[in-house]
Amino acid sequence: MDQLKKEIQAKLTSAKTLEELNNLKVEYLGKKGIITELNSKIKEIPNEEKKTYGMKVNELRTLFNDLYNQSKENIELEEVNRRLESEAIDVTLPATKIEVGAPHSLEKLIEELEELLMSMGYDVVEGPEVEKDLYNFELLNLPKGHPARDAQDTFYIQDDEILLRSQTSPVQVRTMLENTDKTPIRIICPGKTYRRDEDDATHSHQFTQMEGLLVDENVSLANLKATFDVIAKKLFGETRQTRFRPSFYPFTEPSVELDISCFNCEGKGCPICKNTGWITVGGAGMVHPKVLDNCGYDPEKFTGFAFGFGIERLAMLKYGVKDIRTFYTPNDLRVLEQFKRKDSE
Numbered sequence: 001m002d003q004l005k006k007e008i009q010a011k012l013t014s015a016k017t018l019e020e021l022n023n024l025k026v027e028y029l030g031k032k033g034i035i036t037e038l039n040s041k042i043k044e045i046p047n048e049e050k051k052t053y054g055m056k057v058n059e060l061r062t063l064f065n066d067l068y069n070q071s072k073e074n075i076e077l078e079e080v081n082r083r084l085e086s087e088a089i090d091v092t093l094p095a096t097k098i099e100v101g102a103p104h105s106l107e108k109l110i111e112e113l114e115e116l117l118m119s120m121g122y123d124v125v126e127g128p129e130v131e132k133d134l135y136n137f138e139l140l141n142l143p144k145g146h147p148a149r150d151a152q153d154t155f156y157i158q159d160d161e162i163l164l165r166s167q168t169s170p171v172q173v174r175t176m177l178e179n180t181d182k183t184p185i186r187i188i189c190p191g192k193t194y195r196r197d198e199d200d201a202t203h204s205h206q207f208t209q210m211e212g213l214l215v216d217e218n219v220s221l222a223n224l225k226a227t228f229d230v231i232a233k234k235l236f237g238e239t240r241q242t243r244f245r246p247s248f249y250p251f252t253e254p255s256v257e258l259d260i261s262c263f264n265c266e267g268k269g270c271p272i273c274k275n276t277g278w279i280t281v282g283g284a285g286m287v288h289p290k291v292l293d294n295c296g297y298d299p300e301k302f303t304g305f306a307f308g309f310g311i312e313r314l315a316m317l318k319y320g321v322k323d324i325r326t327f328y329t330p331n332d333l334r335v336l337e338q339f340k341r342k343d344s345e
């Protein structure tokens, strides 16, 4: 038994794996295990020795179990340590660089305009892109057959009453009609617009506009000029000059083109301003009395101004983009990166 004791000690302390340990358990304590056999031999032991014999076998079993548990614990601990080591994180390694996205340039410009105009008391409103001819044209003083409709070659849907809006101006009409109290209005509406244009470097069948409308008592062209001035300086720099050029829109009277002094040559003349020193960035005017009347506003009491910007045109000027299609194929990271850099300048 002393020999067995040593054997057990040696074997259990040198076991390296749980499998080895389990094999030892079978070898000593299994059905036909060495200790089990010793235990069953107790019957053959003379009575007076039975007690000592039994105690010794028990001792062996206890020793085995103690050593077994200790070894098991050690082996499991080693396993955990090994795993921790293999999963260890080296905090001194350089981190993976996270690429930060950039807002789309058109969206960025819209947000810039929204922020500015909201600070001037304008609400941002939306209107449907699938629009009625009534709102897109008729109530804007463009009855069917009006020649000015030709300038906006329109996508009609199903019949000649439903269309894809060719301008954001119908939102003026909607806002005035919806405002049943006929209180003053100050809104801007950015959004998508559609025309049956062939896509090329400066035309797109889908583009973006931002409409503005202010209706109140005693509004004058001077208010429009002042508002335009603030917008032009915010977008293109403090040294910008603005000017009105007479124009025609059926929904405004008088109508004007909105020009800014060329930011590239400061008005001296360059290819961007086609040597005129001025760049047109939108259309505007005093809301036509007929439009006010169509929308339930008394033209004797109310006046108002409206303006419309082509967002792509503004963005092309502001970011030096030569081809409008660049905005709609934005998956080229080199393009997006440039806008990102401009953003953080």
Ligand code: DAH
Residues within 6 Å of the ligand: 166, 167, 168, 169, 211, 212, 249, 251, 252, 282, 283, 284, 285, 286, 305, 306, 307, 308, 309
């Ligand atoms: N809707 C016009 C267009 O698409 C732009 C415009 C001109 C809007 C004058 C206005 C305005 O609100 O007053 O060509």
